[in-house]
Amino acid sequence: MKNYDIVIIGGGPAGLAAAVSARENGIDRIIILERDKELGGILNQCIHNGFGLHTFKEELTGPEYAARFIEQVVAHDIEYNLNTMVMDISREKIVTAMNREEGLFKIQAKAVILAMGCRERPRGALNIPGYRPAGIFSAGTAQRLVNMEGYLPGREVVILGSGDIGLIMARRMTLEGAKVKVVAELMPYSGGLKRNIVQCLDDYGIPLKLSHTVVDIKGKERVEGVTLAKVDDKGKPIPGTEKYYSCDTLLLSVGLIPENELSGGMGVELNPVTSGPRVNESLETNIEGVFACGNVLHVHDLVDFVSEEAMTAGKNAASYVQGRCEQGMILSREEICIKAESGVRYTVPETICPAYMDDKLKVRFRVGGVYKNCCVCVYFDDENVSSRKKAVVAPGEMEEIILTKAQILEHPDMKTITLKIEEA
């Protein structure tokens, strides 16, 4: 069995940044296990620009952004295996993986960083009725076919879901010669960036139908058309509002699910809201020495934040290996819970152990609806310690607050930190 200090599961943006950060924090034996044929993960198929404004202060495309980190991985001489599928991780951190060259092999890790990313929700998860012909794709699958293989999945397209992937694909399909007839969104607002609505839909005259969904799919062999209908405030289609669109393709951009089958298999506790692991201030799961970052932890909208989060995970994994693991350094594990309330859907992390906390800690969260002119309020037990005014918060945009160690040490008996959205 091989031995490594840190094994990183996944060579996408999270895995790459975690690896670089762990190396920069002094860890020698690191390996990234990647299931695809190249490093970079989903960024390789995200050929549009808009990445890196936070990290590199310039606008990059997905492959360019990935390349920046791949260069660092190479420069740091970090090992990686491609076309390698991790089959299982045991609680004792034995990673079983498989590829064509080495067959089945096992690695004993001191620390594991989970960076497997997420997958798209399939049609079935929405119970969309109708036939099941060719021509129904999740937006990401279509993106891969067009951007990496050069094949056009269809000529006349209807898109369900106005998250950024749906919007981006509307423009991509248009610029490759397809006719995008309409984008339908179940919610009364789009989950995508304003910029994408303007530059991916409005630029090409593609209508966006809010509060609409697909109620029927026609076509036995290949899609021939779909029927959209308006939905009420509970998301139920309103009879009489149906409209038929002839098309040969339906793209679905209806949500992402963190890929936590491996995590679940090893006993990592998951948060039902994020479908990602529950983590503490170190981005460490309930299993000591197992860290998580990026979309496997919670679905992000900006890759820059994935990289930043992964750098933190890499650094924390490094100090775990050097400290707790090798030196047996154990600090007090007394924990403070972070609770998400009134409007806040979840927080990452969910607990803080002040002894392990850095001087500053970013707490990331999402809200459950669109709130205008509101305050993001932080309570230490019952005491309101901060209220930050926001012109708007929306489910599509991840938010963050910063907690300082000093601030927390001032409240030695604190049990709970609560995040709330309140009226301004």
Added chain:
Amino acid sequence: MYDYDVAIIGGGVSGCAVARELSRYKVNVCVFEKEEDVCCGTSKANSGIVHAGYDAAEGSMKAKMNLRGNELMETLAEDLDIPFRRNGSLVLCLNEEDMPRLEELYNRGIANRVKGLQILDREEVLKKEPNVSEEVCAALYAPTGGIVCPFELNMALAENANVNGVEFRFQTEVQDIRKLEEGYELITNHGIFTARYVVNAAGVYADRFHNMVSERKIHITARRGDYCLLDKSAGNHVNSTIFTLPGKFGKGVLVAPTAHGNLILGPTAIDIEDKEGTNTTREGIDQVLGKVGMSVKNLPMRQVITSFAGLRAHEDQDEFIIEEVEDARGFIDCAGIESPGLTSCPAVGEWIADLLKERMGLEEKVDFVAERKGILKPEDLPEEERAALIRENPAYGNIICRCEMITEGEIVDAIRRPLGARSLDGVKRRTRAGMGRCQAGFCLPRTMEILAREWNIDISEVTKCGGNSRIVTGVNKDTL
């Protein structure tokens, strides 16, 4: 001279079971299938249940075939190397008032000679299946009830028949049948074929073919059943197949594990005109989702990965018609094969083969091979053997479908074996690649690549299920 001694119309489980049983004998058989693969109609979209046999009326053909089929399934599954498990079934009685009807069912089962039937009280049921509704007051337990993979059963029967000499003509639709002085002429989209005997195993279309040769008309209704399938993480929610006694809210829907460890919910029963109407409807899915809660509690509905619908061939008399047509000598009906058709198929094959053996004086082959080896599943091998397999063939080290952990080696096997897969659905039904929680989101482009390579076609020619079901419509910018 006839082109074939026996022409079988339809490559579903019934047609393929007949083909496989006939392949024991020295006889020239061909299966005519309008689709590009076997298992494309009713056989692909059903509950995958091997029924115990208490449902059908005493003395009916349905009861007879069900019991015999259930009995034969075990050996057949072993011979054909397909997953089959006797997980037992429970019919729940959710209302004291309905107890007499549960007893009635028990008595019918006894009359039908179903083995091991028991009526369990509330506590016994909940002990056996803790997730069953608290409302349960008793249940009929049938230990001989089971589950089988309908795709693999159908594929395996066809493959085994093919290896033993049965010819298969795909994408060959029988459009008309003409009676000859003796035998029949089948007019198809690929020419005219003659056969001494015809077996009509055409599922929802069996009435159409029957009525071409007989004055005694039959009528088959397509009865749609909508289903929802849950992820494997929900597969242990129940262990037995859970039925509900029809009560004041109508007939319930079943909740059962599948042979591969998913959880299946359904079906509805909606009579429709269109014999190709396999579209799910919102009402249908809502009915399934609404009804399952009556029998099983705490179902993790967020784990639904797909929904689908199948058509049962419901004959007006509510009976299997398995016999030589009275006014059409040599034309053998295998019609009205709805539930328990999957369970019955081994018996149906045996029955019709026996009938033809006698009529034609068939002689057994000495070289009949009863065993068929399924697609090698590296997942089932001990680690050492698996490692050796990958050394020998690295394709078994290359995972294509991440959700079901299916390797390139298995997909290549599915394509290269007899009657191999030609489409994504063909690969999916043989290997499960694309059948998991992401529903082929990740593996679709990679499976397309393997299909294109193995069949030596362009990626753009790869289809979902033959015909006009191409996955991609062109290359980037080709219309700009």
Added chain:
Amino acid sequence: MEEKNLICINCPLGCALTVMMQGDEIISVEGNTCKRGDAYARKELTNPTRIVTSTVRVRGSRESMVSVKTKEDIPKEKVLDCVRALKDVIADAPIRIGDIIVENVAGTSVDIVATKCVKKSDDYIQSP
């Protein structure tokens, strides 16, 4: 005077901007919450530009496509001409990020550059 309506793209607020124009000249911008909205409206209505990203077919590699972009933004009305100009372009591997694939695309005086590194068929080696 002509009224034009657009949505500001600078932040999730998505202010609905109302712009009064006299011919090509902007008279007023209203509806913006901050000055970025004003600047956006003026640029978008007088000289709208876009970065275009697309793909080009590759020869001599295991990869079929290479992703590309306009090195700078180009006039919005040239976007479709730009992608049309890429239709029959074939790039030879190896390709590095930043390599010019098409010069002066569609007469915009902006180059199309590769955004991904593409190896030659025989340059694939397994990871260390």
